[in-house]
Amino acid sequence: MNNKDEFKSGFVGIIGRPNVGKSTLINSFVDEKIAITSDKPQTTRNKIRCIVNRKNAQIIFIDTPGFHKPKDPLGKYLNQAVESTFREVDAIVFVADASEIIGRGDAYIANQLKKINTPVILVLNKIDKIGKNKLKSQIEAAKERGRFTHIIPLSAKTKENIIELLDSVCTYMPAGPKYYSDDMVTDQPEALIISEFIREKVLNLTSEEVPYSVAVEINEIEARPNKDLTDVFATIYVERDSQKGILIGKGGTMLKKVGQQARFDIEKLLGNQINLQLYVKVKKNWRRDERTFQQFGYNQ
Numbered sequence: 001m002n003n004k005d006e007f008k009s010g011f012v013g014i015i016g017r018p019n020v021g022k023s024t025l026i027n028s029f030v031d032e033k034i035a036i037t038s039d040k041p042q043t044t045r046n047k048i049r050c051i052v053n054r055k056n057a058q059i060i061f062i063d064t065p066g067f068h069k070p071k072d073p074l075g076k077y078l079n080q081a082v083e084s085t086f087r088e089v090d091a092i093v094f095v096a097d098a099s100e101i102i103g104r105g106d107a108y109i110a111n112q113l114k115k116i117n118t119p120v121i122l123v124l125n126k127i128d129k130i131g132k133n134k135l136k137s138q139i140e141a142a143k144e145r146g147r148f149t150h151i152i153p154l155s156a157k158t159k160e161n162i163i164e165l166l167d168s169v170c171t172y173m174p175a176g177p178k179y180y181s182d183d184m185v186t187d188q189p190e191a192l193i194i195s196e197f198i199r200e201k202v203l204n205l206t207s208e209e210v211p212y213s214v215a216v217e218i219n220e221i222e223a224r225p226n227k228d229l230t231d232v233f234a235t236i237y238v239e240r241d242s243q244k245g246i247l248i249g250k251g252g253t254m255l256k257k258v259g260q261q262a263r264f265d266i267e268k269l270l271g272n273q274i275n276l277q278l279y280v281k282v283k284k285n286w287r288r289d290e291r292t293f294q295q296f297g298y299n300q
Contacts, residue, residue: 005056006056006175007056007057007058007175007176007177007178008056008057008058008170008173008174008175008176009057009058009059009060009173009174009176009177009178009179010059010060010089010090010091010172010173010174010176011059011060011061011062011088011089011090012059012060012061012062012089012090012091012092012093012169013061013062013064013085013086013088013089013091013092013093014026014061014062014063014064014092014093014095015064015085015092015093015094015095015109016094016095016096016106016109017096017097017105017106017109019097020095020096020097020125020126021095021097021125021126021156021157022035022063022064022095023035023048023063024125024156024157025093025095025123025125025156026048026050026061026063027050027156028156028157028159028162029050029052029061029162029166030050030051030052030185030186032185033265033268034048034050034185034186034188034193035048035050035063035196048062048063048186048188049061049062049063049186049187049188050062050063050185050186051179051180051184051185051186051187052166053182054166054170057170057173058178058179058180059166059169059170059173060179060180061093062085062088062089064085086112086113086116086118087116089118090118090119090172090173090174091118091119091120091121091169091172091173092113092118092119092120092121093120093121093123093165093169094109094110094113094120094121094122094123094148095123095125096122096123096124096125096142097124097125097126098124098125098126098127098129098130098134098135098138098153099126099127099129099130101141102138102141102142102145106142106145107145107146110145110146111146113146113147114146114147119149119172120146120147120148120149121148121149121150121151121152121165121168121169122142122146122148122150122151122152123152123153123154123165124138124139124142124151124152124153124154125154125155125156126155126156126157127153127154127155127160127161128155128157128158128160135153138153139151139153149168149172150168152164152165152168190221190269190270191218191221192218193269194218194221194232194234194262194266194269195216195217195218195234196216197262197265197266197269198216198234198236198258198262198278199214199215199216199236200262200265201257201258201261201262202214202216202236202247202258204261205254205257205258205261206246206247206254209243210238210243210246210247212287213238213239213240213243213287214236214237214238214247215236215237215283215286215292216234216235216236216237217234217235217237217295218232218233218234219233219234219235220232220233221233223272228272228273229272229273229274229275230270230272230273230274230275231274231275231277232266232274232275232276232277233277233279234276234277234278234279235278235279235280235281236258236278236279236280236281237280237281237282237283237286238280238281238282238283239282239283239284239285239286239287240282240284241282243282244280244281244282247280248280255278255280258278259276259278262276262278263276
């Protein structure tokens with residue numbers, strides 16, 4: 001029988017359809033931006049680990065790509081990354097959007113989860129957008145979709161019921177060591193986080209096919225000696241020449257906007273001034289070349 005004061009630690013997968021607020025939830029756990037957010041599908045492409053330290057527990061949340069119907073090899077890879085998470089964690093947090101109909105996409109994920117024995121907590125996110133009556137009907141609809149150990153309505157944006165979710169998750173954590181020091185909120189390399197910050201700005205500033213065709217590679221990060229300044233050199237890849245033109249913009253205006261907005265987040269991350277140099281290159285059909293996934297850091 002476990003001692004009540006025994007230290008617990010474990011891993012929790014966060015899954016759900018695109019745009020249900022998984023990354024916002026991750027960021028709200030640690031009051032820090034470690035996962036990018038956007039209203040575009042496939043915003044999250046990597047598994048982002050978020051470390052939450054509590055009095056007698058350490059929870060490592062894994063933010064996964066949104067589960068979706070794949071249209072290319074990259075999409076298939078992203079779904080495989082989600083499915084592999086099912087087998088790696090002590091508990092799963094399944095996030096659904098309470099402000100929308102609990103539909104076929106949610107039902108598909110719920111059916112996949114029925115095949116495993118891992119405890120599943122259903123989170124109905126974005127309750128700040130709906131009233132109590134609609135929430136009640138959404139909870140009833142959710143109950144019909146699958147077997148869940150808990151159903152927790154919350155708002156990742158306002159943090160309502162976040163503590164209730166953490167308390168529930170803790171009940172499924174096994175006794176274990178502290179994997180990370182108390183001052184760590186993620187184990188992601190700085191280069192990966194910086195590349196994601198840049199990609200987020202492209203997602204938010206461009207439209208049509210450009211956001212989905214973009215990958216970012218960090219070429220160099222180097223602090224200047226005796227100066228509060230770090231040079232960051234990054235290459236943004238697209239699939240077509242026309243996309244390159246859109247991303248650069250007339251007179252370089254679009255690329256300048258991307259750089260200005262990304263620099264703000266990077267300076268906050270690194271704690272000093274940044275000289276950010278961005279370059280745009282074309283790598284045709286990279287989303288269909290599995291070898292290129294690894295070059296850009298998309299590997300399991």
